[in-house]
């Protein structure tokens with residue numbers, strides 16, 4: 001294919017599918033940052049003015065980009081809103097103005113000092129997601145620098161041929177400039193699964209690989225590239241054999257995606273007539289569009305922490321209500337389980353001052369934090385209750401360890417309910433109340449807990465962490481994190497039995513629920529619903545529709561007789577091969593495989 005030698009790079013596949021074509025490297029010549037010491041007050045005044053007009057021009061540019069988003073992308077306007085709020089944040093704007101006058105330096109230099117200070121602050125943040133949001137600050141700084149230097153043109157708006165866009169990073173403002181019909185794939189140096197590129201690419205079903213670090217220096221404009229958005233592979237100047245292989249893979253994937261997406265909306269009914277509720281886990285209200293495309297029947301877990309980590313101040317009841325109401329309305333009567341704030345542990349909020357703890361996973365986390373910070377908790381509960389007037393909204397408490405704690409949480413809910421009734425505010429008086437089962441003590445007393453709630457949802461991410469004593473974010477013990485450990489399976493079984501004995505539904509919303517290799521076993525263990533990353537839904541439904549609940553109930557019983565995770569795993573693999581040879585044979589990369 002090419003005279004150059006084939007080269008492969010590995011990034012993070014964030015939007016599945018395969019793109020093959022010519023690269024367009026979006027050149028962002030680094031903006032020069034000149035240094036000019038200022039000699040007098042008049043020069044300082046001029047620099048302040050230059051900076052203020054760059055602020056105004058950048059604000060106008062971002063606002064125009066937001067207005068142009070169009071219906072299909074309207075959900076993503078919050079990303080541009082985030083850029084607009086960074087523009088106003090005193091960390092950047094006020095600090096730059098201070099530096100101009102105090103240090104008597106030109107606006108560009110002052111701005112890059114302010115950016116460097118912000119970078120230090122972000123680097124000290126524990127939470128990976130928030131740390132990664134420094135890229136937004138860098139993006140806004142670059143826009144400002146471009147306005148001050150007068151180099152604010154972009155080649156994105158002129159794309160008129162099919163290309164794979166290779167960029168350092170892409171923001172929604174960048175994407176509004178492109179006609180997406182010409183874009184076959186995206187690859188970027190920066191970004192992870194929650195980056196803007198990832199969210200936008202998924203929404204538009206464009207294959208994307210992010211986090212390649214140096215891709216803009218490795219690929220030249222016009223190079224032939226292959227983007228595998230499922231595996232995260234990028235091949236530059238492939239040789240004929242590779243190209244041939246990938247063309248086959250592309251064809252197979254497209255057929256597969258077409259078939260699986262057309263079936264994604266069918267119910268997850270097993271061959272012997274058992275229905276499972278297959279739902280999605282979300283962190284942002286804007287994900288609802290993608291969730292529905294991929295066939296979710298509910299939102300099994302709405303993690304609400306993002307509302308607290310995305311801003312410097314606490315969200316008001318109105319902010320929360322508007323957000324929950326929007327999700328409820330867009331789900332049109334499908335269930336939405338809103339989990340109350342699960343902050344602490346590995347989850348950190350910029351708007352909350354959490355005390356440093358020696359052992360945060362065992363510390364003031366989730367429901368414990370909320371029971372201590374009553375006003376914050378009540379604020380959230382009020383918003384959830386009010387949203388229940390607009391759909392099938394349910395409340396779910398995380399990290400419940402026993403009946404005493406659950407009753408305390410329910411008492412606060414009852415107080416809030418009374419307050420709202422007294423004020424004549426609309427809400428669903430029968431709103432369902434559920435808990436996450438993710439602490440081993442809750443498993444032990446699941447029968448007692450079941451008497452007080454309408455549903456259980458098993459959070460295997462934490463349940464495995466706490467029961468096997470494996471820190472879920474510690475790479476040194478990652479190999480010991482075993483969902484198929486007999487202890488985990490027994491706990492799942494115990495929770496299902498306890499819930500069913502009391503007549504309540506038992507679902508699972510940890511990562512295990514979206515793992516296609518575990519799904520038939522979970523069916524066999526008797527779960528009523530599974531909630532997962534939306535992209536995994538079509539595949540999971542496909543498997544459930546081909547499975548027999550009766551057969552897997554027997555197989556699950558058998559799996560429970562093994563003593564080690566390795567034995568269970570070997571048994572499950574064997575049975576999957578036997579019952580789903582088409583699926584678990586060599587299959588094209590799939591959206592659920594991430």
Ligand code: PEP
Pocket residue numbers: 301303342438458459460461462463509510511
């Ligand atoms: C879990 O613990 O399994 C879960 C779904 O919650 P989170 O990952 O948000 O703690």
Ligand code: MG
Pocket residue numbers: 398438459461462
């Ligand atoms: Mg959890």
